[in-house]
Amino acid sequence: MKTFPRTTVGGISLPRLLIGTNWFLGWSHRTAACDAAIRERFAGPEDLYPVIETFLGAGVDAVMAPISATPIMSEAIDYAEQRSGRKIYRIDTPGINVDDTAEGRREAREAIRRSRETGSDLCLIHHASAEQLVNKNLRAIPRLPDYLEMIREEGMVPGLSAHMPELVLYSDDNGYDVETYIQIYNCMGFLMQVEVENVARIIWNAKHPVMTIKPMAAGRCTPYVGLNFSWSTIRSCDMVTVGTSSPTEAAEDIEISLAALEHRFPDLEARSSPFRQAVLGDKTNDNN
Numbered sequence: 001m002k003t004f005p006r007t008t009v010g011g012i013s014l015p016r017l018l019i020g021t022n023w024f025l026g027w028s029h030r031t032a033a034c035d036a037a038i039r040e041r042f043a044g045p046e047d048l049y050p051v052i053e054t055f056l057g058a059g060v061d062a063v064m065a066p067i068s069a070t071p072i073m074s075e076a077i078d079y080a081e082q083r084s085g086r087k088i089y090r091i092d093t094p095g096i097n098v099d100d101t102a103e104g105r106r107e108a109r110e111a112i113r114r115s116r117e118t119g120s121d122l123c124l125i126h127h128a129s130a131e132q133l134v135n136k137n138l139r140a141i142p143r144l145p146d147y148l149e150m151i152r153e154e155g156m157v158p159g160l161s162a163h164m165p166e167l168v169l170y171s172d173d174n175g176y177d178v179e180t181y182i183q184i185y186n187c188m189g190f191l192m193q194v195e196v197e198n199v200a201r202i203i204w205n206a207k208h209p210v211m212t213i214k215p216m217a218a219g220r221c222t223p224y225v226g227l228n229f230s231w232s233t234i235r236s237c238d239m240v241t242v243g244t245s246s247p248t249e250a251a252e253d254i255e256i257s258l259a260a261l262e263h264r265f266p267d268l269e270a271r272s273s274p275f276r277q278a279v280l281g282d283k284t285n286d287n288n
Contacts, residue, residue, distance in 0.1 A: 009157065017055075018063070019052065022218070025039075025065065028218065041245065062089035090118070092115045093126045093161050095111070095126040122159055125159075149177070172205075172206060185230065186221070186230070187225060188217040203234055204235060223242075224266070
């Protein structure tokens with residue numbers, strides 16, 4: 001398998017494809033039954049390894065998750081590093097207490113310290129916390145620098161999970177010490193707060209690399225459609241985060257992504273059907 005292209009975030013070399021974790025941790029964005037099925041499938045750290053191993057085979061060695069808040073994810077990364085003998089970069093998205101009190105700041109520092117203690121390389125404040133600080137009237141994020149400084153003090157690269165597009169705009173406008181952003185971005189506009197075109201413009205104008213998430217809208221479009229859209233509409237410094245539930249799904253997403261970047265048709269087996277139309281034939285990548 002080819003090695004995936006890389007980019008640089010805060011001095012750290014990362015693959016442009018990142019391992020997402022909703023399909024490990026039981027956040028399907030579909031149904032409670034689907035969430036439960038995911039958790040049953042990935043009940044222990046060793047259950048995640050075959051999927052992570054497939055990504056590692058393509059040089060995809062970075063995981064995005066609320067690592068410090070989900071022990072199974074931290075343990076799974078430790079297990080994968082031990083089995084593979086490879087370092088896996090950890091992109092943690094902790095929720096923190098942003099109350100403007102001594103107790104709130106103490107709890108925030110403790111959460112950020114836990115992020116470092118679980119081996120995180122990058123610490124991106126979760127959008128549920130960061131969005132509480134946004135002041136649209138001021139076009140600013142008051143007190144955000146306090147938490148970014150805490151992340152730096154713990155030796156991690158700071159960033160923001162920015163479901164709310166204003167987080168990217170205001171961070172750039174005010175020169176906050178942010179090295180990267182997480183931004184929802186997909187062809188269907190799923191969970192996006194403004195139109196796809198406007199988010200695309202924000203990504204293209206961002207001063208730092210952007211980690212896009214939910215490229216397949218949580219299963220609402222096919223990998224071929226979702227991944228080709230993402231790769232063709234972001235910059236060469238930006239990343240796409242994909243979550244998969246099996247090694248074969250991971251391999252398919254890697255191949256679709258590489259093909260998109262190389263401007264070729266992916267080498268994929270056709271989807272099965274009891275009475276497949278003759279026009280599809282047995283070959284799926286015949287360009288004639």
